[in-house]
Amino acid sequence: MGACWSSGTKAVSPSSAGFTSRSVSREGYDIHSSSRNSSASIPMTPRSEGEILQSSNLKSYSYNDLRIATKNFSPDNVLGEGGFGSVFKGWIDEHSLSVTKPGIGMVVAVKKLNQEGFQGHKEWLAEINYLGQLQHPNLVKLIGYCLEDQHRLLVYEYMPKGSVENHLFRRGSHFQQLSWTLRLKISLGAARGLAFLHNSETKVIYRDFKTSNILLDTNYNARLSDFGLARDGPTGDKSHVSTRVMGTHGYAAPEYLATGHLTAKSDVYSFGVVLLEMLSGRRAIDKNRPSGEQCLVEWAKPYLANKRRVFRVMDSRLEGQYSLNQAQRAATLAFQCLSVEPKYRPNMDEVVRILGQLRESNDQVKNGDHTKKHRLSGSASGHGHPNGLPSSASTGSSDAPKKFAYPRPSASFLYA
Structure with a gap:
């Protein structure tokens, strides 16, 4: 039988799984057109925040840096929102990875955690722990982070589709x-x-x-x-x-x-x-x-x-x-x-x-x-498809829109 149960939220510490929070899934950005080499050799999961940040291969940004890159987190640059935070389109220099003015350089996705409490801090840290050390063509690339006062942000490659x-x-x-x-x-x-x-x-x-x-x-x-x-x-x-x-x-x-x-x-x-x-x-x-x-x-x-x-x-x-x-x-x-x-x-x-x-x-x-090729759908049964979808459903446009509807996170615990 399948695993069908109540919907839930997510979160985790790199060293324990007892912490829960809500999060928003996001897209990433295209930082380079060339493929990256895999990197599979990583140390044991660090236990402290300082060790995780020091061992990551990421760029550290100031809050003001990312404020500039996103045009002061302008609503016009919002890519998605959720319980874990909001995601904004930003810009950085392709070579130095330093922030640039909006519209100049390479597009990135900047995730800004909600400041109401520290629900997402451990998940934020887990992202850095893994994506700061793992590289593979089929993993989204994390470029950098910001840890300043109550601000916690992550900078990802922008995924246009x-x-x-x-x-x-x-x-x-x-x-x-x-x-x-x-x-x-x-x-x-x-x-x-x-x-x-x-x-x-x-x-x-x-x-x-x-x-x-x-x-x-x-x-x-x-x-x-x-x-x-x-x-x-x-x-x-x-x-x-x-x-x-x-x-x-x-x-x-x-x-x-x-x-x-x-x-x-x-x-x-x-x-x-x-x-x-x-x-x-x-x-x-x-x-x-x-x-x-x-x-x-x-x-x-x-x-x-x-x-x-x-x-x-x-x-x-x-x-x-x-x-x-x-x-x-x-x-x-x-x-x-x-x-x-x-x-x-x-x-x-x-x-x-x-x-x-x-x-x-x-x-x-x-x-x-x-x-x-066989036309199985519909013709095999002689009736409409059980999915209830017309075969002439619109294919839509292949062009990426300015705004994406980022998936909403679940709003309740999976398991008590």
């Missing part, structure tokens, strides 16, 4: 519909990001994998963002990390919910939920749907396991873009990731391998015989 959540679930000209090819590309990129975190050197458990935390650059390359809930994985002969149960509604693995035992396989389950969202175009939890369809995992699992019924899961907007074999292989992978028993889930390296093969197969079909 926003979040996967926006493109999958929001309608309008600002959000381009994601094609089957783009969904495979994004899924593979996100999987590579998780695999990097799980590897033998880093051993980081992301703990909050979801579509709103997958951001897209100009070319729809996926970058994982929001590391406030990330934890160091188990070391030595330990099989898991024991934590307070935290995360986001609909994505957490059942064993984690039941025991608080966190492993890399917990992330694999969350990936399965996201892959299912990518296939179906449905949200993990949707209270607007009939009872029995509100929890995506519970509704879809019987179809994923049946090759003849897998078309019922597929997003009608993808009609004609994939072959029956591709749909079945992707559905099988999602089903495996969603196994109730963690030991039956693949690791992320295996997920990357399977998705890579699937994308390669899709590229061959695109460049070869298009007649092999």
Whole structure:
């Protein structure tokens, strides 16, 4: 069965998981067009704030610096808002990373924490702890931070296409519909990001994998963002990390919910939920749907396991873009990731391998015989698609809008 439970907030100390806060997912910025080399060798999580800040490879900004970069945090530069704070568009010099006047230099995203209390301080610190040391093409790049009096800010690369959540679930000209090819590309990129975190050197458990935390650059390359809930994985002969149960509604693995035992396989389950969202175009939890369809995992699992019924899961907007074999292989992978028993889930390296093969197969079909594609949606059942979405849904514009609707954070605890 799926993990469907009350919605929740997020937060974590780098060394403990008992601190909760609300946060806003944000996009990032495109700092360089060239790809970055991976960096996987990081020390044990520092215990003090001073050690974390000193060990990070980030630029320290003054509050006045970032005030200038954002035109005094002008409402015109707001990219998004949430309980954790607001995100503003800012500008810095591409080479020195020093702030510049608005409109000059490279665009960045500046997240400004709310000053009402210190709810977000530990999550702010966790972001610096991980993104200040980890670099990978599929992780969003953190450029710098500000810690001055009560002010706490973070400066990220700007991601022009926003979040996967926006493109999958929001309608309008600002959000381009994601094609089957783009969904495979994004899924593979996100999987590579998780695999990097799980590897033998880093051993980081992301703990909050979801579509709103997958951001897209100009070319729809996926970058994982929001590391406030990330934890160091188990070391030595330990099989898991024991934590307070935290995360986001609909994505957490059942064993984690039941025991608080966190492993890399917990992330694999969350990936399965996201892959299912990518296939179906449905949200993990949707209270607007009939009872029995509100929890995506519970509704879809019987179809994923049946090759003849897998078309019922597929997003009608993808009609004609994939072959029956591709749909079945992707559905099988999602089903495996969603196994109730963690030991039956693949690791992320295996997920990357399977998705890579699937994308390669899709590229061959695109460049070869298009007649092999099957129009599964609607025509297979003879009725309208169960998602209730017209096949002629507007694709929208590919141009990035001036303002993005940053995903709103949850407003209540996941688990008491």
